[in-house]
Structures are given as C-alpha cells and as structure tokens.
Amino acid sequence: MEIDRTSIRDLELFGIYYDGEFLFEKGVVSVFNLAQTKAGKKYIEDYFSNPFSSIDKIRTNQQSLNYFVNNFNLWKSLLDELSYYEFDGVERYLSSNILGFYSPNFFKMKYKSSIFRIFYEDIIEEIISGILSVINLVEKAEKILNLLRKSEPDSSLFIEEVNIIEKFFKLEITKSLKNFQDLRHNTSKVLKIDYQLRNEQIDLVKKLLYTVAKFDGLLGLAKGFIEHGLSFPEFVSEKPYIEAIDFYHPLLKKPVKNSIVISKENNFLFITGPNMGGKTTFLKALGLCVYLAHLGYGVPAKSFKLSVFDSLTTIINTYENITKGYSTFMAEVKKVKEIAKKVVSKKSCLILMDELFKGTNFEDACETTKAVILRMVKCKNSIFVLSTHLFEIAESIKDCKGILFKCFEAGENENEINYDYTLKDGVSRTKLGMKILKNEKILEIFDKEREQ
Structure with missing residues (x-):
C-alpha cells in the first residue's frame, strides 16, 4: 500500500510532530515495539x-x-x-x-x-x-x-x-x-x-x-x-469498504471508542465539530487502523472489516514551502492535485483530510472545499473522510448522494466546556472559539495591559 512521508508523519507512526517540528521520539510504533x-x-x-x-x-x-x-x-x-x-x-x-x-x-x-x-x-x-x-x-x-x-x-x-x-x-x-x-x-x-x-x-x-x-x-x-488488546482485522472483497467497531487511538491513555461504516454507496464522510472535539484524533485513529491492517498486524478495535487499499493519503498538517515558493494554500492545492490523479486512475484509496483549504479566506475555503467534495464523492473506488469547521458547506451538499454527515459535539456552562468525543449523526453548528479564548483569559491580558 502506497503512503507518502507526509502521511506517515501525520499519523505519527515513528514520532510526534507539532507545527512541523519533531518533538518526541516515541510514536505509535514504539507502543508495539x-x-x-x-x-x-x-x-x-x-x-x-x-x-x-x-x-x-x-x-x-x-x-x-x-x-x-x-x-x-x-x-x-x-x-x-x-x-x-x-x-x-x-x-x-x-x-x-x-x-x-x-x-x-x-x-x-x-x-x-x-x-x-x-x-x-x-x-x-x-x-x-x-x-x-x-x-x-x-x-x-x-x-x-x-x-x-x-x-x-x-x-x-x-x-x-x-x-x-x-x-x-x-x-x-x-x-x-x-x-x-x-x-x-x-x-x-x-x-x-x-x-x-x-x-x-x-x-x-x-x-x-x-x-x-x-x-x-x-x-x-x-x-x-x-x-493492548488488539484484534485481527478481516479483509472483505467489497471495494471500497470500512466497518470499524469500537476503534480508538492507541496513544491515548483513556480513549473514547467510536464506530463507523463507510462503503461504496456512501464513500464520503463529512465530519463537523468544535475545536478540540475529537475530529483530528478520529481521522488519525482510522488511518492507523487501516495502516496496521495492511501490515498484517492487529488493530485497536473490537472488530474491523475493510477492503484492501492501494494507497493511503492524509492532509492533516500542511505547511508552506518557502524553497518551492508555496503558500500554505498552494501546498494544500498541490496535495489535492496528487490525490485527484490517484483516485481517477481507478486505484482504491483512503483519503483523510483535516480542515481542507484552511490557508485561504472563509468564502474561498467554502467554495473550493465544496467543489472538491462534489467531485470526490463520484470516485466510488475510494473512500474520503473530511473533518471541518465549515458547517456552512453542509447545507449546500445535503442532497448529494454518497455523503455521510457525522459530528462531534460539546456541552458548555459558564466556566467549562465538556467534550464527550463521541461520533454522532448530523452536522455540528457549535461555536466555541470565543469561549476558549475567554477561558484562557487572553482578552484580559490585553485589557489589563491597555489599562496600565
């Protein structure tokens, strides 16, 4: 199964990365090595x-x-x-x-x-x-x-x-x-x-x-x-197919388990949810399970059925490339172009995308993301998973056949935000950015400095 270096880095197989910087030597492999x-x-x-x-x-x-x-x-x-x-x-x-x-x-x-x-x-x-x-x-x-x-x-x-x-x-x-x-x-x-x-x-x-x-x-x-209580995945002839029951990320000490079924009929999973709600962890956990399965190893799940994939590609952490003159948005565009060439070649691919086209303004991000979704969903040989804050897109693609709408939610009171990290049906319209900003007292720092 093909996988590029960026996707290996995104899945944190051999190390932990943050903002493109290598922080910890131990990655997923160290858990099982x-x-x-x-x-x-x-x-x-x-x-x-x-x-x-x-x-x-x-x-x-x-x-x-x-x-x-x-x-x-x-x-x-x-x-x-x-x-x-x-x-x-x-x-x-x-x-x-x-x-x-x-x-x-x-x-x-x-x-x-x-x-x-x-x-x-x-x-x-x-x-x-x-x-x-x-x-x-x-x-x-x-x-x-x-x-x-x-x-x-x-x-x-x-x-x-x-x-x-x-x-x-x-x-x-x-x-x-x-x-x-x-x-x-x-x-x-x-x-x-x-x-x-x-x-x-x-x-x-x-x-x-x-x-x-x-x-x-x-x-x-x-x-x-x-x-780690792993289980052997079962490979099926139907392509493409993923049926993950109670799967989780192996690096978490107290992981919340989730389940999902993605098939040829519904091959695009559209995930919304607030910041820190569990969207990116879900993507990484799903990608890791598919990767481990293609090694012939066990997966962190109660049961896991899937088809054989030719390629696994992620767009989770994308950065500008100064040497090539790429902005963050251009780097994302280039990665999507690579994906397009793969999926139209009839290869069976798993594509995991986190906040697509985040390197541009809101309107551009919505327009470009929608355009790509409507074309990806027609590539029935592959499975696509997108996590995004752009819940506004959901309304314009709700009638498109082949798209599953799932979300993560969070509850809030005056001082706290409560996450349950459980995947649910539907589209999340929860906005917590301002709440998180206030909880971190960032505005107070500015206001106190101004008063002084």
Missing part, C-alpha cells in the same frame, strides 16, 4: 515501514503473528533470556577488520600459533570474545528450533527460517562451537573457527542473526498485540 534486542527492534521498525496491498502477504503476516499470540506463554522464556545489546557482539565481530591469521598449511599454522599468544594476545582475546557471541546466538537459534518442534506450527510457517537454522547445525563447525571451552586455549583451533565464521560461513551466520532477530521481533509484536 516490545522486542528485547536492538536487532529485534530494528526488525519491527522495518516491519512497520512496509504495508502491503497484496492480500496473500497480509495474511501470511497475520498467520505468523497469530501463532505467537496463541503460543506466547511457551515462547515468553526466550524473550526473558534476551537483552538489548544481546547480538551487538556478533555484529561487531562479523564486521570487524581483525586480520585472519589462519592457514590451512599445518607447518605455517604451527609457527603462527607459537608466536600468536606472545605478540597478539589482545587480538586473540578479541577473536575469542566474538566467537563466544556467535555461540550465544547459536544457542538462541537452537532454542527457537526446539520451541518450534514443541509447538508444531502450520507447515507453511517459518520454512525459510527453519532451513537456515538446520543448515547451520549441519556444519562441522557447530561441534567446535559446542566444545569451544575446551578449545579456546588452542590457538590454531581458535584461528580456524574464526576463519570459518568470518570467511567461509559469514553469509550464513548473518542469516542466522537476522532469523533470531526476526523471532525476537515477532514475539515483541505479539506481546504488544496482547498487552
């Missing part, structure tokens, strides 16, 4: 960077993750044994520039061994340390193989990974690694093992490292799935 090792965490970051449009690839990921979710208690012992820097030693060792001193010639090796510990003691200790780190990796791989045999996953799962582990264990070097404590003082043996690991079998050792990191990553994903 519960792998133990640095290599495992890197696997998860790569996993979250590659959403699919192929239903077969999505389902393969779902099946792998589902296996670990169902067998997590069995595999938990492996996670408990791992630490963040577990495999750093292996990576340093394999990429090191330590010279290889091994020679297959017996007499040359005999000579080298006799002088090695005298003149190159630091190097031999570094080599031994690297070999020990590989031994630790091999022990973890052996445990993975034993756990797979014990739990008997579907025969179609982990074929490649099992082949890599079994191929390594068929090598003669595995016997030397198991008896390494008895061999570590034999310099010629140490140098031979070093040569085999860093030369003859280096590609296989790297594959073994990636395999173990992958299992750590998948276990970390399963742990995040379980701890």
